[in-house]
Amino acid sequence: MRKIIKKLFVSIALVLIIGPGVFAEDEGIELEKITVTVSRTKEDCSSAARNVDVVTEKDIERTHAKDLTQVLTDLTSVNISDYGTLGATKTIRMRGSTAGQVLVLIDGRPVNNPRDGAAELSNIPLDDIEKVEVVHGPGSNLYGAGAMAGTVNIITKNPPGNGAETELYSSFGTFRTYTERFSHGARASKFGYILSGGYQSSEGYRDNSEFDARDMNAKLEYNPDAENALTLNSGFYRNSSGAPGNAVSPDIDDKQENIKNYQDFNWSFKPDDSLALSMKVYQNYDKLGFSENTAGSAFDTLDKKDIHTTKVRGYDLQMSRQFFENYQGIFGFNYVDNFNNSTSSAKHRYTVRAGYMENRLELFDRLKLNFGARLDDYSNFGTEVNPSFSFLYPVRDNVKLRGSISRSFRSPTFNDLYWPDEGWAKGNPNVKPEKGLTKEIGIQTEINRYTAFSLAYYRSDYDDLINWAEETGVWQPKNVNSARIDGIEFWNNIKIANNWSLDTGYTYLRAMDANLHKRLIYQPENKVDFSLKYRGLNAFFCEAKGQFTDKRFHDTQNTIDVKRFFVAGFNVSKKIKPEVTCFASIDNLMARKYQSIKDYPMPGFSLTSGLKIEF
Numbered sequence: 001m002r003k004i005i006k007k008l009f010v011s012i013a014l015v016l017i018i019g020p021g022v023f024a025e026d027e028g029i030e031l032e033k034i035t036v037t038v039s040r041t042k043e044d045c046s047s048a049a050r051n052v053d054v055v056t057e058k059d060i061e062r063t064h065a066k067d068l069t070q071v072l073t074d075l076t077s078v079n080i081s082d083y084g085t086l087g088a089t090k091t092i093r094m095r096g097s098t099a100g101q102v103l104v105l106i107d108g109r110p111v112n113n114p115r116d117g118a119a120e121l122s123n124i125p126l127d128d129i130e131k132v133e134v135v136h137g138p139g140s141n142l143y144g145a146g147a148m149a150g151t152v153n154i155i156t157k158n159p160p161g162n163g164a165e166t167e168l169y170s171s172f173g174t175f176r177t178y179t180e181r182f183s184h185g186a187r188a189s190k191f192g193y194i195l196s197g198g199y200q201s202s203e204g205y206r207d208n209s210e211f212d213a214r215d216m217n218a219k220l221e222y223n224p225d226a227e228n229a230l231t232l233n234s235g236f237y238r239n240s241s242g243a244p245g246n247a248v249s250p251d252i253d254d255k256q257e258n259i260k261n262y263q264d265f266n267w268s269f270k271p272d273d274s275l276a277l278s279m280k281v282y283q284n285y286d287k288l289g290f291s292e293n294t295a296g297s298a299f300d301t302l303d304k305k306d307i308h309t310t311k312v313r314g315y316d317l318q319m320s321r322q323f324f325e326n327y328q329g330i331f332g333f334n335y336v337d338n339f340n341n342s343t344s345s346a347k348h349r350y351t352v353r354a355g356y357m358e359n360r361l362e363l364f365d366r367l368k369l370n371f372g373a374r375l376d377d378y379s380n381f382g383t384e385v386n387p388s389f390s391f392l393y394p395v396r397d398n399v400k401l402r403g404s405i406s407r408s409f410r411s412p413t414f415n416d417l418y419w420p421d422e423g424w425a426k427g428n429p430n431v432k433p434e435k436g437l438t439k440e441i442g443i444q445t446e447i448n449r450y451t452a453f454s455l456a457y458y459r460s461d462y463d464d465l466i467n468w469a470e471e472t473g474v475w476q477p478k479n480v481n482s483a484r485i486d487g488i489e490f491w492n493n494i495k496i497a498n499n500w501s502l503d504t505g506y507t508y509l510r511a512m513d514a515n516l517h518k519r520l521i522y523q524p525e526n527k528v529d530f531s532l533k534y535r536g537l538n539a540f541f542c543e544a545k546g547q548f549t550d551k552r553f554h555d556t557q558n559t560i561d562v563k564r565f566f567v568a569g570f571n572v573s574k575k576i577k578p579e580v581t582c583f584a585s586i587d588n589l590m591a592r593k594y595q596s597i598k599d600y601p602m603p604g605f606s607l608t609s610g611l612k613i614e615f
Contacts, residue, residue: 020596024068037133037153049390064585076489082596089213089240096485096511097149138408143389145411159192171610177202192221213239246599274322284312330358340414350380429491453492482514505529524550539575565594584609
């Protein structure tokens with residue numbers, strides 16, 4: 001271990017020694033950040049009527065993150081549920097929600113698993129991502145179930161504009177963690193493609209926490225003319241890992257394996273500046289296997305224990321039309337077929353048909369109004385209608401006022417509905433969707449060219465929350481809980497000097513069970529993030545960052561808590577040649593002992609260093 005740490009410190013030292021060098025990084029001009037998630041059409045973030053964060057490819061590269069959760073955790077109101085080990089479950093919560101109440105999309109394709117409602121973020125390759133758009137607040141008016149507290153849209157890279165581009169990435173870190181990745185793309189006339197793949201392994205920091213994963217992804221693009229674009233996405237992911245369980249009663253020989261693949265075909269047609277048509281057809285496949293008391297690999301035992309397989313097939317049709325100079329209409333239809341085959345909950349299926357409409361209106365050349373609704377018709381429990389209204393008003397050129405009121409819902413999962421009667425637990429086919437109403441007001445301003453901040457207040461009232469509770473010795477889900485959640489999101493950016501900047505974020509959250517008058521589980525009252533960055537004209541970059549997360553409760557009665565914690569990290573990178581970047585990063589700089597989930601300890605001090613080559 002000492003040799004490993006010495007090598008990593010040497011790597012950091014080399015980056016720092018090389019420091020300001022002769023190879024200048026061409027930062028280019030940072031264009032206005034564009035979002036497509038807020039209204040399903042392109043618009044500037046500064047003109048969007050909703051609070052949205054955009055994390056760019058460059059932002060992701062500079063974090064040297066191991067997975068997407070390390071990229072998103074710094075955003076206001078984002079709370080990551082992390083079971084610790086590499087490859088363990090990592091999901092996102094926002095604004096006091098559960099993981100199933102945040103919708104995650106990849107290029108507009110929903111990836112939340114209908115088995116449990118959550119989206120697993122640890123297996124999404126970072127080097128495939130062009131940007132991530134995070135919309136705060138409900139999105140059920142456009143995206144349907146699950147978008148109660150937020151929507152995360154991960155947008156992947158397109159083939160290069162011309163010629164060929166290749167990237168190679170290699171890193172090594174504490175706990176013998178290796179990551180090897182490649183990406184290659186090219187374009188010839190009307191055809192373009194980008195291929196990527198990688199391998200990751202780790203011995204883990206706990207007994208039985210070893211991890212091994214590999215993936216392969218491809219995007220093919222064909223542009224027959226200036227008005228049409230056809231895109232085909234496909235990918236495969238497979239991992240095998242130990243399942244150590246909690247630290248109080250660890251499992252030293254349990255194994256699990258996860259296999260995923262997807263196909264996604266898109267067509268877009270824009271005959272003129274006022275009309276745009278699009279179609280998406282997609283399929284998600286997920287197979288999770290779990291084996292207990294097994295000395296061998298999960299690959300060898302997958303068919304001997306619990307197997308949970310889900311398939312999701314769907315298509316989207318959308319038309320947007322600029323009818324008048326100050327009015328745009330967006331109309332769409334969506335169909336999804338969900339299938340579940342599990343050794344626990346057997347075979348089940350349900351379908352969803354939905355239609356939505358969004359209206360964008362501009363009045364007096366300043367006031368922007370968005371209003372619309374979506375109707376979802378489920379084959380297993382009926383229909384849900386979710387309207388939404390939002391506005392953006394520039395009080396002054398550098399001061400913008402936003403507000404919204406929206407309804408939202410989350411449909412029951414396969415586990416909620418169909419878990420078999422095993423004596424100790426069973427599903428409830430009569431459970432209804434969770435429903436919410438959220439109101440929000442916020443302001444965004446640039447005080448001067450050195451300082452900008454945003455401030456938002458929101459209030460959410462949720463009804464019919466699905467709660468698994470014990471009754472006469474049997475655990476079963478019921479619609480019993482209501483929740484009242486309000487909070488404040490504050491973000492501030494200060495340009496200290498030409499090359500220095502400081503980002504700070506603060507989240508206040510009061511998430512209460514309206515029936516028990518207790519705090520909802522795993523919802524910190526306070527969360528603080530900061531990041532001090534240096535960007536040199538000589539392509540040298542370093543960042544010091546930290547996060548404080550307040551105490552959370554593990555149980556509904558608030559008798560068991562998970563202690564507050566503060567963690568810090570450090571990143572540094574340098575282009576030693578125009579095509580070669582070396583980097584190093586430290587996580588948990590002060591070696592804090594802390595937990596995100598009770599009895600699942602997080603890793604201690606860890607270092608990672610590596611190289612990225614582009615040609």
